[in-house]
Amino acid sequence: MNKVRTRFAPSPTGYMHVGSIRTALFAWLYAKHTGGDFLLRIEDTDKKREVEGSIEHIIKCLHSLGIEYDEGPDKPSQFGPFRQSERLAIYQKWADKLIQSGRAYPDPYNPNELESFRAQAIAEHKPFLYRNHRPETLDKWDKTRPLRFKSDPKAYHWHDEVMGELSAGQEAIDDFVLIKSDGFPTYNFAHIVDDYEMQITHIMRGHEFIASVPNYLNLYEALNINQPIFATPPPVMGPSGNKKLSKRDGAKDILEYIDEGYLTEALINYIASLGWNDGSTQEIYTTDELIKNFALDRLQRSGARFDERRLIWMNGNYIRNLTIDELAAKAKDFWPAEASAYDDEYKKNVLKLVQERLKHLSELPALSNFFFIDLPIDHELISSNKKLSSYSKQQLEELLKTVNQELATSNFTVEDLTDKLNHLLTITDQSPAILFSLIRIATTQAPASPPLAESMALLGKEHVMSRINAQLKDWSS
């Protein structure tokens, strides 16, 4: 058997949603699983939809996720170029073959005429079939009009590695446009030529193309080339579950997730698990395990909803399993601005305390800011505290003064602070809920924090004492 060659063939529309990334991921996983090649081809045949800079965006997304292609616009090979806009002569050559064999002809109608044909079909509740209006005599093509495929309608049965046995009747076949009047080929024509020329063995593409496969099959025959293997994953559905995940529903670009501090390994793991599993109860997979276990016939046939909660859980799971050095490297760009005044050792110690609380890296500032700056005194923290709010200011002040005295004798190791805290519990005869809450609020001024003794030890005696004094001063003024 020939070496497997798969491809990812996006249009440069400036947006990479989870669905397309998943298609790319599956194609890549399959290629790598079989020791084959994976390539990137840019389908830029629609000038109107093209967005400036999106090729760079596509490349950046794939690269960030570690989905590395073997050939592509920036990785030339004998099969290039990899932008369809640079392959116009190739499509022309294949179109000429079709013209010579009488299987392609120019479309004589203007857009208004076509539109009225279509309106008529809709009014009659029938599907629009251009071939019902195929002109009697076929003109010579002068390249100012669209070139259409002269189809040979028939029923087809074909196999799809994911969907199984598929079939369609001859009414699915039509005279579709091969080359537009602007000289660019349509997707329908270009991808067939390119996949053949680039020796693609497996076509992985979105569900929406299944309906067009009979047309492609018909064209393969007219071109006298063998059809590749089809593998069509089901769509990724939006949160409501009744339509494809789309930008309109607020679906994020994959890069947004990366920018929010989702780990690429977690993203890959989650996206792969959307519609694929290996039959075991394993949930967490390294990318190597994914490559090793991936199989097309384990893909789901029904659409899977994108559930962000599961992604969040998985991301937190990955973060917790990082070593501190790994976490420190990944968190580098997520620190609050004030952290730049602190050394790496201190920041690593902060990470040790917040690691298990982190769902994604962009939460880092909110969880750690009080380790770097003195937060303003927040009276809300006490007034909204169920237990502390029933105490008077004087009572709290007394308590905190006692704390102040006790802590003054501590060397601020975690062990000693724990001892002092316990001792305070007995001498004040207070519950931890009262005493520890008070100390935590005074020393952090944050709604939540890691455990008290650890947090105070890291903050250091100087900071803790000054914050307690600031709180005391605030009350007495």
Added chain:
RNA sequence: GGCCCCUUCGUCUAGUGGUCUAGGACUCCGGGUUCUCAGUCCGGCAAUCGCGGGUUCGAAUCCCGCAGGGGUCACCA
């Protein structure tokens, strides 16, 4: 409307005629973890397998019908 595809806990899924009174994960709920948040541990709720007929000693698993959902019917991909 025509054609095509899909249908197991709220969600992602395991399951290919008996081991399924349907398993796992996420979410959610209760409890433990000296304060908070998170995590973690323990426990719990949750699908009569879309519905209706068959076939079979026996069906989530095979067959037929129906319903619901999705896709498509562009000089977009």
